[in-house]
Amino acid sequence: MVDTTNPILKDCKNDNSKLKIWVKSLTDDLLKQRLILTACNFAKKFHKSDIDHLIKVTDILAQLGMNTDVLIAGILHDIVETQPTLLDEIEQRFGSKVSQLVDGVDKMKFIEELNDNKHKVIHNKVDTERLRNMLLAMAEDVRVILIKLADRLDNMRALRDHNVEKQRRIARETLDLFAPLANRLGMWQIKWELEDWSLRYLEPENYKEIAQFLDERRVDREKYIQQVLDKLLLALDNAGIKAELSGRPKHIYSIWRKMKKKGLDFQEVFDVRAVRVIVNTIPECYATLRIVHQQWQPLPTEFDDYISNPKPNNYQSLHTAVIGPDKKIFEVQIRTDEMHNHAEFGVASHWRYKEGDSEYNDNFEQRLAGLRHILQWNDEDGDVNDFLEQFKSDMFDENVYVLSPQGQVIDLPQGSKPLDFAYALHSKLGHRCNGVKVNNKKVPLNYSLKSGDVVNILTIKEESPKRYWLTQPDHLKTKEARDSIRNWFKKQDNKQHILDGRQLLDCLLQCLNIQNYKIDNLAEQLNIDSVNELLAAIGRGEIAMKRIADTFKQEINLTPYVDIEVIADDKIGLLGEISEMFSQENINILATNTKTNKTENRAYLKYELEVNNITELTGILLKIDNLDCVVKVWRNK
Template structure:
């Protein structure tokens, strides 16, 4: 905003008087003192601030308030509109609003205030987070959306004061976000005006082309509509149906969309002016439709019953396109007076002040129930842009109507798949889905559903979802249930593996352990529960050594300490003199096994003389031995001479179908071979699980038995021995 000394004079008090005059027409008991207090507070807060047009900035807030007064809204909403820019553009904070006007007003103001304190250089992420905040505020108090839409409507009406590039940005945002928002809340009157104003900025040539064409044919269209109105009014009167008939002009942007979708010119858009019939009751709507069709033949595929099946935004009406004399077609909409008010005002109709009562809270709860559910489904989405992407599917996209085999009608966003339909029925149906039939024919789960499709979901006995389904589903409901399932399944498997690994290390190290001690350790390491620490161990994020390092070993008696020390010395001597490998015929040399290729008895091996670590034993063909700087003189002959009970570590990589209980089945397979699991790791991507195990084996024959048993596990596709550094054979 700018500050100019030569700003034009605007009578702010006069604007406020006109707002109060509107309020008195529908609410004679309004607290005018509270409204004046809001006026004086906001006027003082914005004093000296000007809009780009040079008008006082507070004039914008008063105009927004006036728009909402036209909708007959309550006092708190009008005050929130008056002060809606105070927190964002003045020194006052939200607590100041709360203290002066109460929690409801403060909540609405907070909902429409842009997020500015996020430390994020990406403006798209910041804007998306602002949308997320707005949607959350709307879900908690739907009046927030009325203020935001009125605010955007006035900004669009005065957009010519801005620079062209700024006009383009605001108009595009209006078309992408705010017009669909008005549509989703059933506010057709505001939606149409927002679309036409944005259309005029974004495509001025097409806008004026359509405007000119409509003005040239206005007289002819009005004559055509009158040719239908007079005889239809007489027929309805004769049938005893009390109703009113009026023409409804089609808006410029909707005409443009139709021309573009059907690739036709303006001269071939026949429903530039539709006829609306408003009746007293729902029964009269259907009676009137029968009278209409008895006099004018309808187009069979252009009859729509939105009374029996309302749109998600609550819109209800009967639509029928009929042919009138002269070969012309006109769309007729039939609805009750209440339906008409809701179609024009949407959610605002529920907040209109009514003598003797306030808003219909039960109806409002139904209108925003879907929005609160979306917020619940998307609460774990950290990226605000990902949230916005998901919201556009559920919130802004057009709908398709599909049928169950029993004839029940379901609404889904355009682009939805049979999997979305399965989860729409029930989460268990989604989890057990194995396939689908669309219109009686087998269809893939990725198939896009269309209006009128009949869907039958094929299910199995047991749940079997996969991570790949996240790429198929479009609705937040389906994504929420899938993420929850995957997270829970992988979490439980990680906990089980982590517990097994930790128990083995505890047993091996003879630690003194109590459950309380492990709980304390988990909290010390930053985990709120023991299972979360075990899951981290199972996923390989935390080593067992980090956990056992915090445990206290068992207290030994003096005799036990002597025995333990003697056993350790004997073991060290045994390892030194009996490593399982002879070097050039000698068995008392320092030997280590190369980690790069992990040789075990049965492998062809060769020794490499190292500096300070004795002889490093490698598998034949290990590419680390091909380094020309090693020198042939450092290679030495080695042979196996291991004990039957001597254990060696081998790393295996398993690729398998990602499924429930996979880790448990792998663990059971290892148990059947009496093999110890030293450590492990688990990950999954695109329906494929990758399991990395480090197991103890005695020799190559033992390893082959382990691999054979693991290969029997259902879903295992490939098992590879760790071969880093081993040249391909």
């Protein structure tokens, strides 16, 4: 494998003179040089003066063209692992952007923790895909991912110093998680090196065999490619096309993968011989393609137009394979300089050589928004149509990725609540839920989960789901959780369902101030055979209260203006809480009257409301009735 480490950093260690030479190679700006050196000296305090790894990570970021903030974050990226309070000092010394990047990278360390021998999270493609999605979903700034990838790349370069077991574990994780992530972000340079290093430790014999074949035939291959380049350059000059031509390096992992997938010997992998042509414009790309096909016979099955149909990670290029001299097949890639820049550096290309807020633009933000969906396309060799279908289905329902205390990753729809998480793990866990902790802090059941949250469901011994979980719109998001709760109530004793249904119906009749109502009339209107079956269905949660209220239209002759009364325990903020409910339901308050009885500690409230229909009235009455402090609420005739 070609060593791509910056030669300035060879044995740099703590040599301050070499360190200064390296910093000068990054930028001519004296102020930025001082900032980077200051960051190096700051990092030395927490690394026993050895910051070799941090410098190499930062050099990778510099090769990607990252700006000064990112370079400084690269130097400081792992010093807060055991000292979180350092973030404040980092912000004071180097600014909020640097501290946010460092904090983001520190949060990414959970990947290694999840994949250690204790948790063994990565079992299959689904688990790996969840981790990749979670990683990007947690990164508020995509440059956090770039720093993490640079960190992993330097770790892979230094992996030879570790034992075989660790080499294989980290190589497997890299090939499963980080290399595909680099690919999704279009970072080809980092992707191929991560893949080659991984293969070196996972398939050492195959790796050595292919490397030896490449080395033995290198001189002949280079001579052959130069012959092709000379002929093509002359043809392009005659056509008035200025182009940059080069032999394209073929990487060991991609050769091994093609041999394995197609059952080929090394000699049969024709794109070991490859040429890259970089021109100025898209029309020149197609003109060059025509010239290539005029010079050598093309293989029709080996042509791909990724300019008209870019890959999901926005990669663009023309690919063709032709029969060259001596009837040997070689591959040609044709692209513009802009396409080449994106192909080499992916999303990093949008920050290259830019400083400050100017590094963002609306078009780029829109492209980044699609990256989370792109990550869900797992098969690199799958049909593009498969990806598009996946993209369409996920476009309007982005997921969040949360963890159990044991490190299991669960993906849920955006806006999911702790109960959704509990039922996703196991229905019995949901039934026994009695509270929740998120990131070791107690939160209410209507807390909206975020990617990266560690969720611990607090339980009681007996299964006891609550009916109000179904009626409160901010307690559940997923249909699966709702169905589990409804199914639980269906299985309970029918007598209890009837009692519960009677209680709920009586509450509704009281709220609407309907008296002397014959329940068998309601059963008949709803096409239910008996009163007990009706009450049991209400008790099981199969019939919504608003649906029942709709049947009372004849009993009430509702007007646009309705009086309601509330009796409640007197408490501070009661009026504001009820008024907020009216506001949330878009119900207009025409008049209000309030009295309190300090002896009884009771509040007596009267409201004149403007409502559109009985369904709207029922909804607000039931919502008020669900308040713990409310003793009674009803519609006044």
